[in-house]
Amino acid sequence: MTGPSTLTDPAVECPAGSPVTDLPEVIRHTMQNAVMVEAGSDALQAAIDHHFRSPGGYLRARLGYHTASALGIESHHAITVASISELLHNASLIHDDVLDRDTRRRGQASVWHQWNEGVAICLGDLFISAAFGLIAGLDTFASRLPPLITLVHEHVRATIHGQLSSLSPRLHASDRFRRYAEAARGKSGPLFGLALEAPLVLTGHHEARMNARHATGAFATIFQLADDIEDYDADMALDPEYGAGNMLRALERISSEPLPRARSYSDLLLARSQRLAGRLPAASGTALTDECDLLRTRIHGLTGASG
């Protein structure tokens, strides 16, 4: 019959306790396994294979994995919880490309462009469902699963609202930098937040969630600013007045030196992010702190700073 099968297990297949030698490969395997099917639509299977051929840098999954490991979560469970936010991030990219009519994604055709809108909408839906499906693999944390499920749904909801708010014509006709920064955080912040908060909730550190959320929110804002500096020309070609919500364009309107302004704003927020990350239990904010250092270097490079 065409109904669902029980052959695929959402839990990761790497043996418990074994060290992870190739983290990106194990993450890819975990995500691909979570969306896998034995039989079904050929187009969807082809789109899954296509998507995983160029799956990105796994920043959210890497942050989640190192945070979980610092909190004492065993390797294969750390991989599972870390893949949740990564799958949701990929779902949002696949659906965003439909919304924005982007024909390219990570050096190849976007899913809707290669197939059609229907395949892309269905693939994104499958990724969202698979993200929740992974939670079943965390069955040794039984009593913590309800708060984890609530957390994941909250962050999906926030990402969706952030995504739609960032498309709002009101935003794109505004010259207020603060609005642009809030939109950037509203769209990217929740899934970075989930990467850290999910392992915290799984280990009972509910009180640390707010620090993690503010730390990742500040990081996400600057992460988006770096992208906006790189995409400045493309965004201005799309919308010569407001740069389609580009944060550098908003800085230009309030400052004669937008790049130094972007740099000092980044330094401020990244320092805040690192200060908050430093307060997380069991040094679990170290991975985020390291990513802040990398992002600071990237921003300094983009804004022409020497050091």
Added chain:
Amino acid sequence: MTGPSTLTDPAVECPAGSPVTDLPEVIRHTMQNAVMVEAGSDALQAAIDHHFRSPGGYLRARLGYHTASALGIESHHAITVASISELLHNASLIHDDVLDRDTRRRGQASVWHQWNEGVAICLGDLFISAAFGLIAGLDTFASRLPPLITLVHEHVRATIHGQLSSLSPRLHASDRFRRYAEAARGKSGPLFGLALEAPLVLTGHHEARMNARHATGAFATIFQLADDIEDYDADMALDPEYGAGNMLRALERISSEPLPRARSYSDLLLARSQRLAGRLPAASGTALTDECDLLRTRIHGLTGASG
């Protein structure tokens, strides 16, 4: 900050143990609560309100509620588990309307037509996430949540594959009735299956799942056939050769008396569904059996049978 809030609880608000006097109203309230937000995109909030203004007959939720109640699940938990498949069904309708460019849904404008594709894609995503979010409200069943999560993801996956397979050009250029029937079951069967299987899994009746799945699969096939008979003219206008996958059109190609043929096929499958439903524990198949009776009457009316 724009991040997620913890104010909304995915659990249903009706007091534990209270009798449900207005089932559709309680289901609507539960679903609306699960997707609720305090702040976020105005367009998304407006689309939520619009959607719930005309939310359908709640067939899946009603089947789920009565199945759960028969299995001894307390009223407010029965409502919660029953709303899972209903939210997923609504998500699929919202996304299907984008795919099919349907401008009307239940007597009002479809979401993508009233707003745009972005709002409709985001709203469907939110409904999928909210369906899983409801599982957090079932925290008294802690050890059963992992298999329930796996079950929900399996059925979402099957629905997505069924949806895409039913859009396949190969299907629409086929004259084989069996293929049409399989496509109908593949698309509608999983969420009817989930309505019964979720309460069974929650009460530990794993062994009864397959009977429930086959019983709902047969029911779903005839449920789709009834729709196809009603939509015959519209489907033929769309695709004069194959009726865009219309099952009655496929019967026409193998029989000079397609309506009596549809009737006898329905009688066969509905009897099978009722036979399998009768084997479910604690008479939990009674709700499905009753719906089979109603569907048989509807089919007999549509095919011109007298009794």
